[in-house]
Amino acid sequence: MTLELRPYELRLVSPMVTSYRSIASRRGVLVSFGSHGSIGWGDACPMEGWSRSSIDDVSRRLAVAAAQLDPERVGAVLEMLEGVPEARAALAGAIHDLSARRAGVPLSALLSATAVERVRVNASIGAAATPRAVSEASQAVAAGFTALKLKVGAASPDDDVARVGAIRQAVGDEVEIRLDANGAWDVDTAVAVLDRLADSGVAFCEEPTAGIDAIAAVGSRSAVPVAVDESARSIDDIAQALGTGAIDVVVVKPQALGGPDLAMRAVDLARAAEVTVVVTSMIDSAIGVAHAVHVAAAVGTEVAHGVATSSLLAEDVAQALPVEDGHILVPTLPGLGVSPV
Ligand SMILES: [Mg+2]
Incomplete structure (x- = not known):
């Protein structure tokens, strides 16, 4: 070996x-x-x-x-x-x-007996000014995406509220809109902004503020469900986040947690707490993305996962798994199903 x-x-x-x-x-x-x-x-x-x-x-x-x-x-x-x-x-x-x-067997089947064969994925819209963000969102929906993730917190709350509202109007009510503030707001600002955004039909907001307890405080006061991402980087962190009872979604990054086995431990904890799991990649190579896709398939739900990141790379180590109609088909070959060229 x-x-x-x-x-x-x-x-x-x-x-x-x-x-x-x-x-x-x-x-x-x-x-x-x-x-x-x-x-x-x-x-x-x-x-x-x-x-x-x-x-x-x-x-x-x-x-x-x-x-x-x-x-x-x-x-x-x-x-x-x-x-x-x-x-x-x-x-x-x-x-x-x-x-x-x-x-x-495919890796996803090794990880879970109830793995699904295709994974719904979200498109990511950067924190661009409203016209460009609306056009990016419309293009993503035209390409078949049914879930959009928008970066917020970089602009003023007024700008964020206007941009999210404009995107909702452009894409219609059927498309899921989720937000990621990357910890930009304090608790009071987060609650105030999310309350204003609730009318736009926001599915959840990742990291509205920084830290598990602070995010839970927002979650207990806000009309919009909240998610932990970078504030929960280990199994212990995720257990602590679930223990607050005020966090609705856990973002699981197999790369950041330490691999597929630890990611599945996080998935099992979240499942036991009846909390939604969203699996994401980290603009890693096609090999890393494929690992995240198999974990996402092993979660076995219709939730959109953040694994459509390969299009951000101009070159790759292997043929990246294609996104078709807002989904990635999980390779059926034994193992990862993706090897370097
Ligand atoms: Mg995030």
């Missing part, structure tokens, strides 16, 4: 502006694990400004893991990577891909 690392850098179609810099490309490491032509693939692709580990940390830790790998004790190597979720996600992903290939 060998564990090999393949670093990559992929240009974005257009630079992504974060709070402190502009990102033109995504750097990551593909991990392959297996022997004699039977190989599983995983992806480590930390997001600058989001992940707590840099690509250099992740690469270093994976190199140490590769050097110390004892095929009989892969569990010990996974434990070594526990503080670096993106690195763990890559190795755990490769191990699960390999297991599913050997079992002759």
Whole structure:
């Protein structure tokens, strides 16, 4: 059994502006694990400004893991990577891909007996000015998307309310609109803005403010359901969020949690609490996105997941799973169903 690392850098179609810099490309490491032509693939692709580990940390830790790998004790190597979720996600992903290939079943079927065959996906609309956001939203709906995710919190509350209202008017009542404020508001502002937005038929708002307790405080006062994303980065965080009883949706990022096994643990906790799960990718490579698609399929609901991110990349390590009519078909081949070219 060998564990090999393949670093990559992929240009974005257009630079992504974060709070402190502009990102033109995504750097990551593909991990392959297996022997004699039977190989599983995983992806480590930390997001600058989001992940707590840099690509250099992740690469270093994976190199140490590769050097110390004892095929009989892969569990010990996974434990070594526990503080670096993106690195763990890559190795755990490769191990699960390999297991599913050997079992002759798609990864989603290995993760859940009730996995679905296609995953509804949302389109993401940036925080552009209203005319451009309306045009992006209309194009997405014309392309078959039935769920839109809008970034809010970067503009003034008045601008956000106007933009969301204009998009609702343009796309009609049948399309789901969800919001992501990335923690921009304080609790009182979040409650006030969400109350104004409730008339636009908002399904839920991710991270209206920062921190599990603060988001729960918004959830208990707001007409709009709330979701945790970056405030809940571990199984313990997710358990704490569910324990508040005031959070309606949990965003599960297999890449950020540490791999498909940990993502499914989060899914099971949320299911037990009867809380909706939305699985998302992180503009990772086609391998990372495929892992997120299999976890989303394993959730087994009609909820739209945030895994339609491959179109943001100008190049990729493998043929990305296509989005058709607002859905991604889950590969039926054994394992991940996607391999690097
Ligand atoms: Mg989010």
